[in-house]
Amino acid sequence: MVDGFIILFGLTMLYLSATSRLVAHIKTLIVQGVLLFLICAAGFKQAPWYIVLFLTVETLVVKAILIPWFLNKVLKKTHSNRDTDANIAHFYCLLISSIILFGGFLLGVVEIPSLSLINPICFGMALSAIIISLWLITIKHKILSNVIEFITMENGIFLLSLSVAKEMPMLVNIGVLLDVFIAIYILGLFVSEINSELGDMEVAHLSDLKDFENND
């Protein structure tokens, strides 16, 4: 059952690669938040109450509700609905993401002695989610898309921390939450500021500072 949720999480990354609508990207974040909650919930029986509370807040409240709500607000404010000008066509983007995901899946099913310390399928899917997110950041043009992919990368890292079979220190969980904090506050804030200053949300407009040209 848990493996099913983990694979579903991996598949959401394919959907993210295939669509250019930013609303769909935000909805994917909601799905990922819920899936992460369900994956965590599988281990709730053995966990102390404060861990259960913390993980519920982190996944359901922050990842599935707060962040999408915040990004939706920014989306409405900036009126940027689609990221159509990716560096490569969506078909190839989907193809490459599928190959990365397949690689992650293989890592999960092939028996490697060094992977005995971790949950291999979880590790494989998490690693492919991180790599796909980084790949999407490099090819997308809208600043908001980059923020969304940054958050999916964070979700991948969260899944990676769950793949470690032993109990992770509380500190590490707080670290993940702090990263999410960066994502919504700083990136969200900057997105609004950039929009009001430049009147557009294209990454290309953030390339004035160069070495070979004179700038202030």
Added chain:
Amino acid sequence: MINLVLILPLVLCLVMFIFRKKRLNSFLVFLYAVVHSLLGVFYFTNLQYLGQNQYFSLNSSNIVFYLVLSVVYLGVSIYNIGYSRNMDKLFNEKKMTRYAIMILIFVLSMTGGILADNLGLAWIFIEGTTLASAYLIYFNKTKHSIEAAWKYVFICSIGIALAFVGIILLTVAEGSLNSLNYSDLLANAKNFNHFWLNVSFVFILFGLGAKMGLAPVHFWLPDAHSQAPSPISALLSATLLNCAFLVILNVYKVMIAANCFAYARIMMLIMGFLSLFVTAVFLYHTTNYKRMLAYSSIENMGILAITAALGGVAYYAMVLHLIGHSLIKASYFLTSGNILELFETKKIKSINALSSLDNKTAWLWIASFLGICAFPPSVIFISEFLAVKTLIIQKHYILCALFLFLLTVILFAMAKVVIKMVFGERNAQKHTQIQENISKIYPSMYIPQTILLVIAFTLGIYIPKYLDFIIRNTIGA
């Protein structure tokens, strides 16, 4: 006492927030710097008593980093008194209060990152520095400062996230041990899984290397350092990069203790030489003097990585270089603030005859250049000399030649800019405006650079016994 350094800035932030007075803000920033330094001096003179609490400690491995932060921050806070008086004319009390609060939070985060006993905690504080300094880089709210802050936040956040992946993989390498305390990691390193340890180091080096400004993950650095207000540039370059380096160094020590550092050593050497190469290429063409200083920081971080990787005598050189770079680069950036106040531009081609317009700033500019380019008696001369010596002793002749060649190119590129800016014909049209701007340079905007340079040049001639003792403790010799 450690608690005082960590709690006091929060109290001071509250006081600033309540009163919102420009003069009070500058005073409180200075007050924290004094308390910070006093604590450093106290530990410096009472080495047998090193402070600690449950999560933080001042120990032999981090005391040099703490002292460097103290001294540089004290210098910056003195400079900031004059600098803020100029900013007061441009910005309202609310904005100036935010500026002062963010400086305190930024220094608090760096202090926490240095004092943290735990890798996870250090990581959280390093992330805290991103939050605080992003606002400071973005402070002027120009198109370029937004661009610089965006790149800074985005690249560093991705870097820090990757470092976090490294920490997770380190916990996998630990096996049955469930701790991120440095002492536990060092004590149990021999039992760690080498495969996972190597993989985790790659992530931590690349992740925190981005924060440290090592090539090829350095892209944010020239933009952010050149767009931030000069006191902030000084803090970013002279102290923030050291914090990230300390965490990398602590993990590298774990690699050494686990006896699987050969791979890590090669990684650090590659990134170090790549940093020197990138600096040599870009510095030669730069048209902005603050970017020039930023590239110089990348170069010096590269030298730190190289000396750390070489080990032996170069390890001693690493600590000396860290001290020298921080003191001189802080002075360099603060002096660039004076030039910016005078000429109101960062373009190299628009600046000349500095010596005939403001002699003191010109001398500080030249002295900082001589110091950073390792002219004797700069302490950096000793560190770079020891680095070259180690390369020869270890029979890395090609690397040694490459090291010297790249340093020579960098020296030439910087000398060209400094000579052009300091000497030459005055521009009659701009002369009147610059004469008016000289009144903006208050005495407090010369004093800290002078002190920092005097310390850096004195250390090149004479290293006091107790400092030598501390450095040897830091490197575990």
